[in-house]
Amino acid sequence: MSSDQDHLKQTDTEKRFEFKKEESSAFKAEKGLTEETIRVISEDKDEPQWMLDRRLRALKQFHEMPMPDDWPGAPDLSEVDVDEIVPYIRPDVETRGGVDDWNDLPDEIKDTFDKLGIPEAEKNALSGVGAQYESEVVYQNMQERWEEKGVIFCDMDKAVREHPEILKEYFMTKAVPPSDNKFAALHGAIWSGGSFVYVPEDTTVDMPVQAYFRMNSDGMGQFEHTLIIAEENSEVHYIEGCSAPKYSEFNLHSGGVEVFVKENAHVQYSTVQNWSKNTYNLNTKRAIAEENATMEWVSGSMGSKATMLYPSTILKGRGATDNHITIAFAGEGQNIDTGAKVYHNAPDTKSTIESKSISKDGGRTNYRGLVHISDGAENSSTSVECDALMFDNESTSDTMPYMEIQESKVDVAHEATVGKIGDEDVFYLQSRGLDDDDAKQMIVAGFIEPITEELPIEYAVELNRLIELEMEGSLG
Amino acid sequence: MARLELSNLHAKVAEDDGEKILDGVDLEVFSGEIHALMGPNGSGKSTTAKVIAGHPAYEVTDGEVLLHLEEGDFGEDFEIAEDKRTWNLLELEPNERAALGIFLGFQYPAEIEGVTMTNFLRTALNAKLEEREELFEDDDAEDEAEEEDVGYETSPMEGNVDEGEVGVAEFQQLLQEKMEQLDMDSKFAQRYLNAGFSGGEKKQNEVLQAAILEPSIAVLDEIDSGLDIDRLQDVSKGINALRDEQGTGVLQITHYQRILDYVEPDHVHVMLDGKIAESGGPELAEKLEDEGYDWVREQVYETA
Known part of the structure; x- marks a missing residue:
């Protein structure tokens, strides 16, 4: 450590x-x-x-x-x-x-x-x-x-x-x-x-x-x-x-x-x-x-x-907790630079950050995050997970999960994945009757599911619908 | 009765100087029949399956894949016009082929995180039924149908969108029945599609999907690999049920005689170097099990 x-x-x-x-x-x-x-x-x-x-x-x-x-x-x-x-x-x-x-x-x-x-x-x-x-x-x-x-x-x-x-x-x-x-x-x-x-x-x-x-x-x-x-x-x-x-x-x-x-x-x-x-x-x-x-x-x-x-939380009191859930979508010509910041300034504080991003048609998404654990914030824990899904080779995604850990008695977990939407996955769904767009939409909906399940239902429905529209390339 | 017809099918890997894999495959599968497709590794069995389903990694260079349909193939109420009874599958997208009743059971099914089995299968079933309607629609009627498709039926804040032909409740009942038949735990319905499934569970799931989607012709690529004996029996029961209850024609790719003890084939074909080298009845599979493929190879070269 x-x-x-x-x-x-x-x-x-x-x-x-x-x-x-x-x-x-x-x-x-x-x-x-x-x-x-x-x-x-x-x-x-x-x-x-x-x-x-x-x-x-x-x-x-x-x-x-x-x-x-x-x-x-x-x-x-x-x-x-x-x-x-x-x-x-x-x-x-x-x-x-x-x-x-x-x-x-x-x-x-x-x-x-x-x-x-x-x-x-x-x-x-x-x-x-x-x-x-x-x-x-x-x-x-x-x-x-x-x-x-x-x-x-x-x-x-x-x-x-x-x-x-x-x-x-x-x-x-x-x-x-x-x-x-x-x-x-x-x-x-x-x-x-x-x-x-x-x-x-x-x-x-x-x-x-x-x-x-x-x-x-x-x-x-x-x-x-x-x-x-x-x-x-x-x-x-x-x-x-x-x-x-x-x-x-x-x-x-x-x-x-x-x-x-x-x-x-x-x-x-x-x-x-x-x-x-x-x-x-x-x-x-x-x-x-x-x-x-x-x-x-x-x-x-x-x-x-x-x-x-980059919504941020300062965990100022002992035992304070922060959860971040973020989702971003970038299509053609868009640069979506989002993330989270957490400052652990007291003992026994806890943070979890989950970030999902999707980029398509040359869009760019960045995860830019900072977790700072101050000296003395002992028994604090943080878990950062960021996943990026890209539709094509023109799109880009960068992950910049900065961490500043000044205390040794802490628990730090970090996971990041960056992947392209799988042709075999798309074909599998297509072979069952979904057309190319629907297959990709289903994969994306599954990708962000851990996030949408946290949202009130009407927002989850809307978010999915918005992403569908984005993927059809029909949003203004 | 549906009939899948492969004639003189040639295919290569879809890239510049891609390897030639299929070198003139002739094969005919009627609904209600069970065919076993055997042959050594690299002879083109899986490629045949993928080309039938429309995998983009392969390019057909010659030959045809046709599907012939008859009135009544999609139920009594579904009218199939005279001029829409023969389909050139090579001109169709994979999902259109699925809508016409082609099913591919994958050797390595994809894992899709975040999408429950229930959601996936109901979406697929409705997509298939909808696509089928479109394929058989009068060409004149098409424009009107598209107009209606635009936009949300209600605001997202006001309630659900159109549920599709098979509603949630109806589908859940169907799924439960089929899962019981296959001896699958009902909790699978809420699991993510193949995510974290064991090899055996994935194969069982392929058969379940075929049972739900009711294909005319199911191509099952090594459905028996990686199965223990109990699950082999469950899967075999499922395949027999496809034929007996739904009249599905099955083209089963396998390396082993074992599954053929439970799913008895009407026809056995041996593939070699990208073509069908030998066809026969169930006894052919037994002979292969005992003697391997060398004699087929010798026979082919002698006649050549």
Whole structure:
């Protein structure tokens, strides 16, 4: 074990996971995104001074930080044009995100809506054409039940106004500070919308809290912030997702998610996302787990031109547990760079990471993960399993499971497989009556089965359906 | 009654300068018949099986593989038009061949993780029935059918999609019956397809699949290799049932007389250097068991 560990210690993870602190001039000259812009956003939202201050501080950090463009195998971000961002985040500017008419959407997007069987009203809402989809109504009843127990579930703008004490303490202070990386800083400056979930002590929310199909026309779908706080002995499952591709002319999505799991609490965060193929999807998601707390991340990453997403958990209290389940699909022209990060900062902590990726038609998937076990985090254990399935010789997949182990009394397991879909397997299924596409779909469905069985049934069905559509090459 | 006809079949490995393996195979199998195909290693038995099923690793350079059907082959209610009674299998995809009633029992069945036996077999059965409908449909009707196929019948959030011709409950009952017949543990239904199965279990599973898919002609490639005596009997019982209950024609590739004691062949063929060198009744298999293949070889060279 000790020699392995030495080897792992030498792995240069810092460079890949933390952005350089030195100044870069590349973004200094941004014309569009100025203090003035931020002030207008904040004013329009009727925000208190403290939030405006935080936005301005984040903006400054954004301008100072370099692009994460030196990671091995990472997506090329040179086409992300932050100058273009202003019309999409400033409510007073005429040119808006989305399109004005259903007919103006690209055909591939319209096709996808049709194939998913999404009704016209939702199509309009999802594409940002019509009014906000009235999902509020759906959980109104639920909300009343929760309110009696002190559970809060509302949009973030409302939370800023109504729960300032909680937000001042938790909003981008401990889990995802703007200084984390350039896009976290950008997010801190221009975030809009998202969900706030607060679960008091000794409370179990027995139904998944869903933020589903929630989009409105002021860029909410693109820079949303989610804050989940689960107090001691509480339990909640938060689901966020959208099977239809979110389309916007502006090509950057940069969300932020912060989760606080207190003593003996249990939080599951599940998401299935499908971005239109012009989108750069760059997110920062982080959880802090206290003593004997459990954090679970389940994510399905579909669509986008490039995705960089590494949900991370800091196991801060003794006996805390983290589970990560991720699935990614990359088709032609896509680079999906996902993974997981776990910091074992206390004894008896445990993490498991399961990652599955599929690449096809020249697509690229990377697993980029980090497990850090601090000195003193004795009796901790981690298990990392990443499997990649490729459809053809043009597609690529890399596995970068970095480990930093500073404690010797630990249990570390790691397994990785990379394989091409087997011709003999396909022929076997074909000989039983499945056509070529169905045979491959069945193999892929089997490949991701360990993941889909963890998802609520409707998400599992959707994820499978999305992958089927991707494989038919018919998704926008 | 279905009839599989191989005539003057030549095939090679599908690559530049690929090895020639089949050198003029002539063979005819009627439904309801049991044929044993024997011969030394490398004589082309497995290749024959794979070419019949449409394996992409082989290229047919000459000859034909035809399937002749008659009214009633797919049940009384299924109409087979006059002009759709003879099919050139070499022009069809493997799944289309399956839809016409061809089944290949693999020597080394694939292991598919994450796909339960139940899910796989029901999907396969429905795919086969659907493909069959399409193959026998009036050509004019085809366009309409395709239109209907587009899209989801309901939203994924609202419920299940079309279950296919054989529904979940009906299928489970069918599967259970067939598994009992083969003396298979019912827990196999929820296991992943062949994943972690023993050699014997895999072979048993091949016969189970044939029993579910009800082929007109089943080609079984060394179904008896790696079986202990108990399982050999189970598998043999399953093969006999295919013929007796479903009228399946069986082309059984084997190295050993042993299975032929339980599954008595109507015809025995000996393959040598890519062709059928000798055909006869069950006594031919016994002679091979006693004397090996040398005498066949000598006979062929004498007449040559």
